[in-house]
């Protein structure tokens with residue numbers, strides 16, 4: 001989904017102004033730095049960050065945390081509502097929905113990280129090159145980007161999965177291909193605007209090696225923009241994976257994912273709506289948390305507020 | 311391919327174009343309905359938020375739009391079904407069956423999928439409208455209009471909105487792709503036999519010529535919509551109409 | 556252009572404007588007194604940020620409230636109270652509007668998406684109660700009056716199809732469409748070329764005389780103000796620090812700020828070709844200095860200036876005009892220089 005750049009609303013920050021990188025911060029202890037960093041991030045983004053980190057922990061230790069087996073059918077008590085034994089109820093095979101939601105976090109996190117890293121590396125590098133080199137390379141990449149972006153994201157993913165086959169690896173590949181053009185665009189335009197700065201132009205003019213200019217003078221500034229885009233990529237990846245799994249062409253049952261859980265629960269919304277609601281809410285919570293982090297980072301990376309610190 | 315011949319479906323052996331043609335009206339209806347609903351709801355909401363900046367309406371819009379961008383469309387569709395079809399029974403579970411059985415049943419039948427499609431669009435367009443209106447309201451010509459003694463409503467809706475619409479139209483156009491993507495999922499949720507359902511069936515049947523046809527069709531629709539956006543631009547902004555002279 | 560102060564058109568007493576963005580309100584206009592006679596032209600001069608535009612907009616009733624808050628002991632035009640806020644309506648069954656305003660930047664003052672004719676006729680229909688066809692005819696007449704060539708066909712053009720000077724003429728026509736008794740012109744020539752400036756000033760003078768219209772002419776350029784007004788108010792940091800007939804204020808400035816302004820600008824009557832400026836900068840309204848606001852930049856400042864705000868006192872015994880300075884009349888030039 002395209003995102004709109006809305007004006008940074010200072011009331012969102014709650015924690016106040018972003019901190020300039022002043023010497024006091026530089027010599028502060030690790031803990032003080034963390035506190036200062038979080039304060040400049042603001043309350044809501046910090047909550048988002050905590051939620052995301054918690055989910056990563058849940059995903060890593062899922063088998064240990066999950067109270068029941070997530071995949072083996074347990075014939076008694078099918079389609080039960082929330083109870084003391086089964087907080088989120090049970091599904092049509094009598095499996096514990098909470099356990100399945102916990103294990104399902106694994107797929108979401110793996111896909112989220114894989115797609116984010118993949119599109120950051122590929123899209124980020126291509127974007128740097130396109131913005132820095134310009135000319136024919138830039139034009140070709142620009143046109144490829146335009147073509148890919150003319151096809152709705154979910155449709156592109158479906159078409160690629162249709163060619164490659166379903167399964168978590170192919171889902172990651174398909175979603176990465178869809179996210180690369182967005183990352184490329186963002187990094188390219190940041191590179192372009194930074195290349196115009198007098199400092200960079202001077203470095204190029206006195207004959208510094210292009211690789212050095214790119215790494216020393218451009219990459220550190222593009223990095224902030226790229227990280228913000230990464231949060232959106234992460235959210236997109238989770239939403240699209242859930243969508244593909246819901247459509248039955250992503251990660252296949254019995255391996256639980258939030259998307260295929262909602263899909264399986266769809267037939268029973270008349271008798272047991274909770275089966276669909278819990279995995280769906282899990283998606284909402286993660287995506288909301290990531291978006292909050294992204295908005296917070298974007299406010300921090302805003303060139304105007306950053307300029308004040310220098 | 312370039313002549314408009316997309317080949318044959320390997321499964322039904324019908325020409326791809328005619329298979330797509332059969333399904334197009336359903337998807338078109340959903341997409342157009344959702345676009346209209348989006349505009350009708352999002353633009354006034356965005357204006358309200360801009361005019362009442364930092365007040366309750368503004369905050370409420372910010373929170374709900376952030377929330378609705380985090381809800382996957384299939385989940386939103388299912389929540390709507392649970393609430394309004396299963397529990398309240400205001401709308402049918404299989405809405406498609408009611409299409410063409412009179413005006414009211416048709417509207418009832420299509421309402422839930424259209425709403426599910428429109429919600430995330432509304433969030434984006436309302437935020438854009440807010441940002442765009444805020445920008446325009448600080449312009450000198452708005453002050454001139456106020457100094458001419460024109461009423462607030464007239465200044466907002468006639469003088470400011472026409473300028474603010476320019477970026478809004480862009481966002482509606484750019485988001486049309488996302489909307490088409492949304493139909494694929496929403497058709498599945500609500501069992502509408504449109505292009506999205508056809509697509510998923512074709513993926514499962516490995517009917518590649520159909521898949522290719524749908525991808526091309528959606529890509530073409532996106533391009534056509536964005537060309538129309540350029541035409542609307544020219545209508546809205548006289549500086550575009552005559553070129554930068 | 557000659558003063559008839561004994562029949563006041565506009566009277567403003569103790570006008571105060573503050574802005575509040577959530578926190579403590581910041582007052583930027585601190586008790587301004589102003590009067591304009593029927594058909595009289597009065598100037599407000601001062602550096603950028605001294606509160607001239609805010610004063611003009613407060614009288615016009617177009618400050619955004621909130622954040623702005625306007626209070627005054629008296630603020631009335633021809634007996635009509637302006638303190639209710641909002642753009643004043645014409646009283647007793649008259650059409651139009653008692654006050655109209657024109658702005659600094661003609662390039663942004665007209666709505667780019669409307670034909671200039673449509674902007675004019677809208678005002679005529681809505682504010683003068685004309686029919687559409689009458690309004691169109693009147694719009695052509697107004698454009699003719701402000702010397703837009705081929706007004707009849709130009710009425711169908713968009714603002715960007717006119718030069719800056721032409722756009723300012725159209726803005727003036729829009730103001731005239733309201734048949735105002737007072738025109739507030741906020742730096743109407745600042746954004747224009749020197750030759751175009753002269754034409755616009757000439758046009759404003761003509762119209763003002765022909766309609767016996769009062770005018771408040773705001774500018775940071777002393778020379779420009781001297782061309783069009785009979786009385787001048789010098790504004791600094793939200794206060795009128797000196798006022799009086801333009802000739803005597805310019806020939807014999809009593810306030811050190813006025814003296815500094817005159818020193819910093821070329822001779823009266825010439826257009827400024829170079830900007831000299833006064834050393835230092837005006838105070839930040841959110842943390843004004845104690846005492847006289849000008850004291851940090853004033854070569855004559857003494858202890859009393861640092862802790863007491865000077866009263867408004869007559870410039871000359873028995874003469875008209877005021878000056879608010881503990882050292883009014885002492886000459887800055889005699890002291891050697893500004894700091």
Ligand SMILES: Nc1ncnc2c1ncn2[C@@H]1O[C@H](COP(=O)(O)OP(=O)(O)O)[C@@H](O)[C@H]1O
Pocket residue numbers: 574583601602603604605606607608609610622840
């Ligand atoms: N909308 C506003 N909100 C807050 N402060 C304002 C606003 N408009 C003007 N000010 C402040 O009021 C003071 C006077 O501004 P202004 O009247 O525009 O000065 P000028 O004499 O240049 O016309 C300035 O300090 C300015 O920052």
Ligand SMILES: [Mg+2]
Pocket residue numbers: 604607608609742
């Ligand atoms: Mg001003």
